[in-house]
Amino acid sequence: DTGVSQDPRHKITKRGQNVTFRCDPISEHNRLYWYRQTLGQGPEFLTYFQNEAQLEKSRLLSDRFSAERPKGSFSTLEIQRTEQGDSAMYLCASSFGSVADTQYFGPGTRLTVL
Amino acid sequence: DQQVKQNSPSLSVQEGRISILNCDYTNSMFDYFLWYKKYPAEGPTFLISISSIKDKNEDGRFTVFLNKSAKHLSLHIVPSQPGDSAVYFCAASISGTYKYIFGTGTRLKVLA
Numbered sequence: 001d002t003g004v005s006q007d008p009r010h011k012i013t014k015r016g017q018n019v020t021f022r023c024d025p026i027s028e029h030n031r032l033y034w035y036r037q038t039l040g041q042g043p044e045f046l047t048y049f050q051n052e053a054q055l056e057k058s059r060l061l062s063d064r065f066s067a068e069r070p071k072g073s074f075s076t077l078e079i080q081r082t083e084q085g086d087s088a089m090y091l092c093a094s095s096f097g098s099v100a101d102t103q104y105f106g107p108g109t110r111l112t113v114l
Numbered sequence: 115d116q117q118v119k120q121n122s123p124s125l126s127v128q129e130g131r132i133s134i135l136n137c138d139y140t141n142s143m144f145d146y147f148l149w150y151k152k153y154p155a156e157g158p159t160f161l162i163s164i165s166s167i168k169d170k171n172e173d174g175r176f177t178v179f180l181n182k183s184a185k186h187l188s189l190h191i192v193p194s195q196p197g198d199s200a201v202y203f204c205a206a207s208i209s210g211t212y213k214y215i216f217g218t219g220t221r222l223k224v225l226a
Contacts, residue, residue, distance in 0.1 A: 004157070031212065042118075042203050042216025043158065056213065091157050095212075102148065103214060105157035 002026060004106035006092050012112045013082055020078045021109045025094030032075050033103055034067055035091040036060065043091050043105075049075060050097070082113045117141045118206050120217035128225050133191040135220050137204035140185065144206040148214070149178060149189045151200045158203060162189070194224045 005024045013019050025032045030051050035043035046065070047057045051072040061067075064082075069075040079086055089110050093103040119138045127133045135149075145166040150158035164171040164178045164187070171178050177190045191198055201221045205214040 006157075033213070040218065042205070042218050043214070044216070045213040048212055056211075058213075093157075101207075101212060102160055102163060104160060105150070107155075107157045110155075 004092055004094050004104055006090075006106040006109050008109055009107060010110050010112075012114065014114050015084060016081055018078065018080045019082060019111065020076055021090055021092075021111075023075045023077070023092030023094075023106060025073070025075070025092070026104060028096065029094035029104075030072070030097045031095045031101065031103075032069055033093040033095070034075070034077050035093065035105075037089040037091060037108070038087075046077075079111075082111075084113045087111055087113045116218075117144075118204060118215045118217040120202075120204060120220050122220050123218070124221040124223070126223045126225060127194045129196055130193045133189075133194045133198065133222055133224065135189045135191075135202050135204075135222065137187045137189075137217055138185060139187075139206050141206070141208075141215075142185065143208045144215075145209050146207045147178070147180060147187050148205045148207075149176075150203045150205065150216075151198075152203060152219070153200050161202075191222075194222075196224050196226050198222060199224050 033048040034046040037043045049069040064080045089108045091108045093105045095101040095103045148163040149161045152158045201219045205216045
């Protein structure tokens with residue numbers, strides 16, 4: 001399967017703990033995106049990378065959130081000192097990099113903060 | 115400020131009939147629009163897209179219509195099948211910005 005993969009699929013943590021999620025994009029895609037989806041809402045943009053460069057960050061991405069894409073391939077999203085409001089589905093997407101780009105999404109990581 | 119709106123949270127259609135899902139947007143700078151389908155516990159799956167230079171795009175049973183003057187797009191599914199039952203999201207983007215703005219989704223139920 002050459003689609004976007006995310007790990008883990010589910011994560012339950014206690015408030016105050018740190019969590020890290022991984023995303024592996026489609027291999028030939030040079031852009032990678034993170035979105036967050038809460039119940040009853042559509043996905044909300046968090047950040048995106050072109051190769052290893054993080055080019056945009058949403059104001060939703062507080063100082064407790066950090067994302068990396070060290071070699072321009074997989075990416076990690078870390079949340080420090082988790083809060084109950086961080087409970088959501090975290091979605092990763094990738095795209096080839098043309099002007100009118102189509103983003104392809106992974107299955108997501110569902111985070112539950114107790 | 116919800117720039118992309120899907121005002122119908124749910125829709126039920128008989129198998130074989132047409133499903134029409136609607137989406138409105140407020141930002142006239144949007145020039146690329148997409149529809150995604152989402153099953154529970156899965157990520158959104160790309161269905162079809164349309165650029166603002168066109169007013170219609172077809173792919174099999176799926177057709178997207180864009181009315182720029184009304185800032186409205188719709189997705190037609192003909193004929194509807196039970197496997198189409200899912201949540202459908204429309205998304206909009208401005209070329210060069212690379213982020214999508216999603217609506218809140220419409221849950222489609224196709225009745226056998």
